[in-house]
Amino acid sequence: MTDESPNGSGRVRITSPLSSAPPHVRSTVGQEIDEATGVGEVYMQSLIRSQLRAAMTVAITLLLTVVSLPLFFSWVPGLNDIRVLGIPVPWLVLGGGVHAGVILLGWLYVRHVERVERLFALLVEPGDTRP
Amino acid sequence: MSPTWGIVAVALVSIATLAIGAFGLRISRTTSDFYVASRSVSPALNGSAISGEYLSAASYLGIAGLVLIHGADMLWYPIGWTAGYLLLLVFVAAPLRRSGAYTIPDFAQVRLQSVAVRRVSTALVVAVGWLYLLPQFQGAGLTLQAVLDAPRWVGTVLVAVIVTLNVVLGGMRSITFVQAFQYWLKVTALLIPLMFLLLAWSRDGRPSAQAPTDWWVPLGDASPESVYSTYAVIVATFLGTMGLPHVVVRYYTNPDGHAARRTTLIVLGLVSVFYLLPTFYGVLGRVYAIDLIDSGRADTVALELPSRLIEGTAGELLTALVTAGAFAAFLSTSSGVTMALAGVVGQGLSNHAPWRGRLSSIAALRIAAAACVAVPLVLAFIAEPIPVASSVVFAFALAASTFCPLLVLGIWWRGLTSAGAIAGLIGGGICAGAAPFVTLALEVEGWWGTLMSQPAVWSVPVGFGLMVGVSLATRARVPANVGRTMVRLHTPERVQVDRRF
Numbered sequence: 001m002t003d004e005s006p007n008g009s010g011r012v013r014i015t016s017p018l019s020s021a022p023p024h025v026r027s028t029v030g031q032e033i034d035e036a037t038g039v040g041e042v043y044m045q046s047l048i049r050s051q052l053r054a055a056m057t058v059a060i061t062l063l064l065t066v067v068s069l070p071l072f073f074s075w076v077p078g079l080n081d082i083r084v085l086g087i088p089v090p091w092l093v094l095g096g097g098v099h100a101g102v103i104l105l106g107w108l109y110v111r112h113v114e115r116v117e118r119l120f121a122l123l124v125e126p127g128d129t130r131p
Numbered sequence: 132m133s134p135t136w137g138i139v140a141v142a143l144v145s146i147a148t149l150a151i152g153a154f155g156l157r158i159s160r161t162t163s164d165f166y167v168a169s170r171s172v173s174p175a176l177n178g179s180a181i182s183g184e185y186l187s188a189a190s191y192l193g194i195a196g197l198v199l200i201h202g203a204d205m206l207w208y209p210i211g212w213t214a215g216y217l218l219l220l221v222f223v224a225a226p227l228r229r230s231g232a233y234t235i236p237d238f239a240q241v242r243l244q245s246v247a248v249r250r251v252s253t254a255l256v257v258a259v260g261w262l263y264l265l266p267q268f269q270g271a272g273l274t275l276q277a278v279l280d281a282p283r284w285v286g287t288v289l290v291a292v293i294v295t296l297n298v299v300l301g302g303m304r305s306i307t308f309v310q311a312f313q314y315w316l317k318v319t320a321l322l323i324p325l326m327f328l329l330l331a332w333s334r335d336g337r338p339s340a341q342a343p344t345d346w347w348v349p350l351g352d353a354s355p356e357s358v359y360s361t362y363a364v365i366v367a368t369f370l371g372t373m374g375l376p377h378v379v380v381r382y383y384t385n386p387d388g389h390a391a392r393r394t395t396l397i398v399l400g401l402v403s404v405f406y407l408l409p410t411f412y413g414v415l416g417r418v419y420a421i422d423l424i425d426s427g428r429a430d431t432v433a434l435e436l437p438s439r440l441i442e443g444t445a446g447e448l449l450t451a452l453v454t455a456g457a458f459a460a461f462l463s464t465s466s467g468v469t470m471a472l473a474g475v476v477g478q479g480l481s482n483h484a485p486w487r488g489r490l491s492s493i494a495a496l497r498i499a500a501a502a503c504v505a506v507p508l509v510l511a512f513i514a515e516p517i518p519v520a521s522s523v524v525f526a527f528a529l530a531a532s533t534f535c536p537l538l539v540l541g542i543w544w545r546g547l548t549s550a551g552a553i554a555g556l557i558g559g560g561i562c563a564g565a566a567p568f569v570t571l572a573l574e575v576e577g578w579w580g581t582l583m584s585q586p587a588v589w590s591v592p593v594g595f596g597l598m599v600g601v602s603l604a605t606r607a608r609v610p611a612n613v614g615r616t617m618v619r620l621h622t623p624e625r626v627q628v629d630r631r632f
Binding site: 033041044047048051052054055058059062066067070071073074077088090091094095096098099100102103105106107109110113114117120121124125 | 203206207209210213214216217218220221222225347348349350358361362365369389392393395396399400403406407410543614617618621622623625626627628
């Protein structure tokens, strides 16, 4: 714009923004969180609540399945007579089945909370397109 | 049996451990390398390292011994030791990493802004660590005695010396490589002999284990006391894992919270694969080595089986392989615990009078490591040996009653105060720490004996209750910056917020 002036005189026009006007405030969610405003608190609370809910879901699932197994075994006799591949069912469940269930639960949990965190990041920094 | 192969196996494991440690030393330069491997360990390596360190003699030899004696009910030990990681994953892993502290006392101080909490948790870390080291040292002595006919002190002293050297020379960076190597060694050393044992067993006509119904059926005797004992193991192991100092300290070596979660998932897989194996040894032991129960040597069943089923050099080689794995188990867990203790105590040494400024933090770590090994080493010679798996559960119960409430409430509840934390740590610590010793000393029998010797079922609620109750009573003393701490603990690293305290 400076050197393409039609007569090549080298004249430059200088314009300035309205420096006396108050700056346009657009606080990002990140700033809201940093300044611990009401909005920032709401965002943080919702993140922490959803993470805690996921954790409690896993813990309660564990309580209802694995932790109740001893009671189940003591109330239901005769389970040992049921055999799969020659191995009594309780031994299969305790020796390997529970471990597989625990891994599955962990995998589902990680998948869920990683998605929650991705959504939270998108909420706070909408322009961020990192995977 | 001639002990030659066993000596070769133990020597090879020792040399490999020191060599890998020396390799780590070449790349350990900074304080951060020494304490947390500069926070740059990848999930796959860290997962192997955590599993290697976690699978102690209690898992490697102890479970087979317990299954041999008590049968199906003992399968709760490996389940608890696995599920503990699931609860660690969901409640603690990522926030703990994001807290950015080195150790549990660091976390306590950062979260609660109190030096007093720091001191109490330092003392408890040392207590849990010593409870954990003691059976490892004793077990090492018993193992070398069983396999090599060596006097008991040989194995104990050998493990203590190698562990101290490794921590002193290389710190966390070299320990990480050593631990990862030892996980794979332990799996191999149980898996390969097991295949030969199963082959020999099926050639033998697949004899069935001779055992009463009680042994076969979970809770076979259906008494309330055995139900209580099962739940005591479940509570202690499920909740204790997240509070073990040597496990927690490894989480700070992850690069970020995502990596901390991935690491835990990998650990869940690796630990579960390992725990498939000892059960087989226990059951085969019931077929071929039932005399070990009466002679009180059930913990050595995995070491005895290969030479009983397979004759000649092949049997001796397989015994040597199992011995190598057992020795790796003693070394890796002891190294991990010592490293965690040295990290905690070393920080205290270098930051406090009268040494402040005169002792570099690496020198402090080295002095602390030597001191932390010396005490359980002396105790190992004084104390009577007890079955390794059950004595490790004391350490789990103590961690579950103290550090589990501290971490869970500290991460998820804004209302925790320093007074509440101290009350819970001391109250839970006394219940879980003192009760078993009182039982042993007074020989309490019956229901009271069961309740006191396996305190986790009631001591964990005491720890939680005291922390919540006293915190509510001292509500005015909630740290002013708790909001900022919560932001730091819970926001993913990719979100750019102010993470200063």
